Amino acid sequence: MSTEMSYTETRRDSVCEGLNTDVTEGPPPLSDEDLRLAATYVNDARNGCRGNFKNDPKSVRLYNLYNHPAFFWTSHVAVGVLISLVLFEDPAVPSIRLDYWITMCVELLCVGLIFSRLAHQGVFSSEENFWRSKRRLPFLIILLLTLVDMVLYVILSEIGVTSVRFSRPLRPLLLLCMDRAKQLRAVFKNILLTLPDIITVLTLFLLSVAFFALMALKIFQNRRNLVNYSDGQPYMHNYLDTFFHLYVLVTTANFPDVMMPAFDYNAWFTLFFIIYLIICLYLFMSICLATIYNNFKEHLKEYVEDSVREKQDNLQLAFDILKVETGHGEKLLPKSRWMSLMRTVHPSRLDLEHSLLWDVLANKHTGYISKSEFFHVANLLDIQVLEVKDREPEFQRWFPRCYTSKASRLIRKTVANRFFRYFIDLAVVANAVCIALDEEDFEWFFMALFVFEILLKFYVFGLKKFFHSAMNMFDFVLIVAALVINVLELAWTSISNQTGALDFLLVLRLLRLVRLVYAIERFRIVLKTISSIGRSLLTYGGVLFVFFYIFAIIGMEAFSGKIIPEPVLANRTQNQPILCGNPKLNGTQFAMNRYCNNNFNDILHSFVVLFELMVVNQWHVLAEGFVAVTHQAARIYFIVYHLLVVILVLNIFSAFILELFMLEYTMSKEPAERRESIIERRITVMGLDEDESTYLNDLENEETDTNIRGGRRPGQSPAMRFRLPRGANKVEELLQKMYEIEREEDKSDV
Amino acid sequence: MSTEMSYTETRRDSVCEGLNTDVTEGPPPLSDEDLRLAATYVNDARNGCRGNFKNDPKSVRLYNLYNHPAFFWTSHVAVGVLISLVLFEDPAVPSIRLDYWITMCVELLCVGLIFSRLAHQGVFSSEENFWRSKRRLPFLIILLLTLVDMVLYVILSEIGVTSVRFSRPLRPLLLLCMDRAKQLRAVFKNILLTLPDIITVLTLFLLSVAFFALMALKIFQNRRNLVNYSDGQPYMHNYLDTFFHLYVLVTTANFPDVMMPAFDYNAWFTLFFIIYLIICLYLFMSICLATIYNNFKEHLKEYVEDSVREKQDNLQLAFDILKVETGHGEKLLPKSRWMSLMRTVHPSRLDLEHSLLWDVLANKHTGYISKSEFFHVANLLDIQVLEVKDREPEFQRWFPRCYTSKASRLIRKTVANRFFRYFIDLAVVANAVCIALDEEDFEWFFMALFVFEILLKFYVFGLKKFFHSAMNMFDFVLIVAALVINVLELAWTSISNQTGALDFLLVLRLLRLVRLVYAIERFRIVLKTISSIGRSLLTYGGVLFVFFYIFAIIGMEAFSGKIIPEPVLANRTQNQPILCGNPKLNGTQFAMNRYCNNNFNDILHSFVVLFELMVVNQWHVLAEGFVAVTHQAARIYFIVYHLLVVILVLNIFSAFILELFMLEYTMSKEPAERRESIIERRITVMGLDEDESTYLNDLENEETDTNIRGGRRPGQSPAMRFRLPRGANKVEELLQKMYEIEREEDKSDV
Structure with missing residues (x-):
């Protein structure tokens, strides 16, 4: 505090002096330190962050160093590497598995870097309880836990005991502590603030599921001999199973199969399911969305207000100096x-x-x-x-005479003409048709045409202008990529006959069709909104990534190696049942649907399974598969995932898009x-x-x-x-x- | 117009006379006709309708007659009967089928009644082009088409030609023309107004599905020998099928099954499906909801403004008279x-x-x-x-001495005490537990307790007050119902041993558990919101009914009798495949899932199938079943249904709940x-x-x-x-x- 006071006084004195001695000459110049401090405040305002640095010259210099790209990126890369270590650690992606001492060394290095970043911040910070602040403490605990975990793991594995790396699910939380993860933090804060309201609705929802489960049990239990599942299993015979079936029913994943036995027995029993779905699916799920939207909207406003206030505080400080x-x-x-x-x-x-x-x-x-x-x-x-x-255009500057010649002007007029664009659009369609019909003969002709078009545009509009348009950029990238791939493929086929991997990339040529859609005004508006959403989607991608990562690691600890994909699926005889390497799966829907590849054996497969669970359909089949190879309690994992990711996070995502549309709409009015x-x-x-x-x-x-x-x-x-x-x-x-x-x-x- | 003028003048003259002659005595009384006219306007304002009647005495009397309950209900019942005729007409619900001449006579009667209602309106209406107005013309056309259709059908069936009753899908539209269906009309108008915007988004959505289908075809087509469905069928082998598969994928109904063959072949192919789902499911479907919500909100406001204006117009007219x-x-x-x-x-x-x-x-x-x-x-x-x-309380009035006695006061205090309520709540839980554990022995004890509780409450609070509370009403109905059922069951079991149908009703006793939820403040707020939504839900129920009805009748014309449920499902041998009475279904998922009861053989079954389609899950299996027994073009029916009901109507429903929550929230602030x-x-x-x-x-x-x-x-x-x-x-x-x-x-x- 004292430093700040003296600082301010110094400044004010010099100002007064300047005003007193000579008004026309203007105020005296500020000291370099003052200027640097003011500039730091202005930069903070631009970056939308609050430095919380002490304002003595040394701290200011340290803070500027802290924000230096080299330091900034080192720590961010360290977090990135720490998170991606999961690819190499057991259970690793098979082809890139590393021994545990290598990953351990890398992990230690990353933890060290992240800690040093934090320590750096601690040196210049003006906060009183820097290490005990709400934002730093969890950060520190995670780092400490990681170290403890590493030591324990090394000791235990040297003794020969296999242990669990319990600190791994905590890693993605480090993402939240990064400097520029402000929006990510905001979304998580939003989720936390929304919880109380949504928990009321969800409790009520779960109570009504429990109530309907009891009803279902009472209605169908005594009909055990009459109502059966198609595989002969008893229908709604115990309470926990019935509850799970009805919970799955809310996600619609087992409808209408769960209803069919009752329907076959008596058509009026369908009423039970219809009433249940109307109440628990259509009503409660809408109320969930409404509650989340309501909360989200309010908290978003608070967040924006805070951001604006922070920015103005920074600028106020800068202005006070200047x-x-x-x-x-x-x-x-x-x-x-x-x-x-x-x-x-x-x-x-x-x-x-x-x-x-x-x-x-x-x-x-x-x-x-x-x-x-x-x-x-x-x-x-x-x-x-x-x-x-x-x-x-560059050509105008480079060859002014040539550019303004009559022929050149004709070319420019042609290229700028509406019909030239139509012609190219037509060629794009023709090309797509050719690709669709596998007429590869014309491909080189089209390629030449499109390259020629781009060259013409370079000439007419200039490079800088050409690349300023996102649509042109898009065109250019596609053409160059297609060109490279075509050449590669030509070389490839002359060496070997395998055309596998590149086919996939060649299909990207079809993306050029997007420019047709972009040409139509009505569609362009929607596309523009989508692209304006695009950047913020990354934030939600980040939120999902954190959830996915945590659940993936827990899933890997619980289920890895339990389900093994069968290697020769195509060649096997039809009679032998598919068991995914685990006889416990015999007779389950999981094995019958050949879901062996949906496993938690490495992080990439885990992510695919979690995505499938997020899409919801058939999630009960997946859940039952993993329950079959482990224990009934595994259901909890899947239900919690559904509640958190599908009901909470996806609805917040919907709320975000809704709110954004409302804003765009209000703005346009x-x-x-x-x-x-x-x-x-x-x-x-x-x-x-x-x-x-x-x-x-x-x-x-x-x-x-x-x-x-x-x-x-x-x-x-x-x-x-x-x-x-x-x-x-x-x-x-x-x-x-x-x-x-x-x-x-x-x-x-x- | 002239009548109105003279009317107004008459009134004004009399008023002036009155004022001139004696101010203290007040204005002269109005004529009965004036009073009736003013009263009619006030009633119109209360009912929120615009009479559009001529204001000569005869028309006013006719208009009041038109609003007379007898006339009003006759026409409404006629519409109801006309709509429910579908239960009895071919393809009818088997047990209540009627010969076509009976239904024809009823239909003729109903059409006559509805027409006479319309004619009645025509007599007093002040509209110039009454019969050609936007609201009446479609109504008239529907009635005319119905008559033409009936005549044609009678002639053709007398000749022996089976024909289609093409006017039947139009019937539910008569609901829209009813006097009090204002809200229903408003929702339909809202849907129509929303269409242009939503069509842009949907076109873009369908284009991207088409685009991804082309990509999928190109990627997987050449791998025909490597990638197959688990039943050996080629994977993504023709464009239309691929398009349909990807469309189904947006509804998530065939995920992850549609991905598994590609996943088994190469794990990176999952990326294609993940990107597709992110764009077409999470992005486009959210945008659909946002677009609909946006439009809905605006049109709702216009509707309310119109309603308020109409009301004030009516009151203005009344005031001008008075x-x-x-x-x-x-x-x-x-x-x-x-x-x-x-x-x-x-x-x-x-x-x-x-x-x-x-x-x-x-x-x-x-x-x-x-x-x-x-x-x-x-x-x-x-x-x-x-x-x-x-x-x-009634008892206080009837037996004042007894009611105010010391013993009575003690009883009243006890009953009003918090702990008495807790005790009853506990008994409700105990009863539910007993029901859950099938301990039927205590049932009569609980029944007696609850009856006693209600009698006590009658005494303490009085009948009128008791029944004013919705919760008490609910309790009372449940108890009485349970009592009746218990007695019936007792009688029943002494006659026969069949306990089937009543079990279903006995479970209603569990509904008493709802009162526990209602006792908790946090839950009560949510429940109150739901109950305030409840009434308006009927409007949306009406909208869905209209769509269901139209699609059901079209579905019945196209698919009835094609799929027949197998009568002895329980007793059949396992080896014989289930074919639902149609060999074309051999090998389809429809038959394997035993979906035979999901058919369009009568209106009730059709409604169940349409509900299943609305829930979306497995809709492609249902669709493929009906495609197998008819033609590929049947897919269009299911896609159109999905677009209209799931994407449009259900999202409007969500928009409604969202808006309602926002309103409740804004009001509470x-x-x-x-x-x-x-x-x-x-x-x-x-x-x-x-x-x-x-x-x-x-x-x-x-x-x-x-x-x-x-x-x-x-x-x-x-x-x-x-x-x-x-x-x-x-x-x-x-x-x-x-x-x-x-x-x-x-x-x-x-």
């Missing part, structure tokens, strides 16, 4: 300090860019940046600055100027915006647009422009915009 | 006219009640009802009025006085409210409450009170309240 008090008692930021701040934040950028940013931010009348204007700096810095000369942030509005007013829509959308417009602009105002346009994102891409941005709009409304009301 | 112009140019309603209006609207109620309503509505200062106050009359009339003497409507606030302020919560909730509080109230202010309390609904019960009310809150906000802003 500000100068004017004669009227106003606190403002002068240009000289802005320039030095920007030079510290972005040493590689030109001064020209910094003053462009100044022009956007600063108030025209006062010539200063006020606090509220400074709050936009994080958004402004994230907007890409383009030099106007980047707009011209707002008038255009409301949708833009203040900073974007200013840029637009100043004519400094680079219009994304003409830049990204179809090429024809772009071409015309370039001609007109180029012809009409060649010198007028500024040397640099901002590329504004049209339509928010990141969900977080979208949410923050929504939140800011709301706040603005509140303010205007007051 | 109003009196005061000296200041204000238009107000005097008490004399209010009383005569109320006497026309509710001839059976006492004048005391009418003036109570007047006290609530009228402005204390002016002594008149203004237009905005009059707009609340519809809500006010729906609030139940209770006489205070109804609050006392509003402060209490905001949640009440203006009229409820007035009643509360005047102390005229009957507190529902003490009336409905647990009995102990009620008892104490009664004692305190009774003791403290025996004479003070007014003779009549309003029973305010705490927590809106009907969804429509909830929505209208929400809407009114919003409008009030808008007004206060202006």
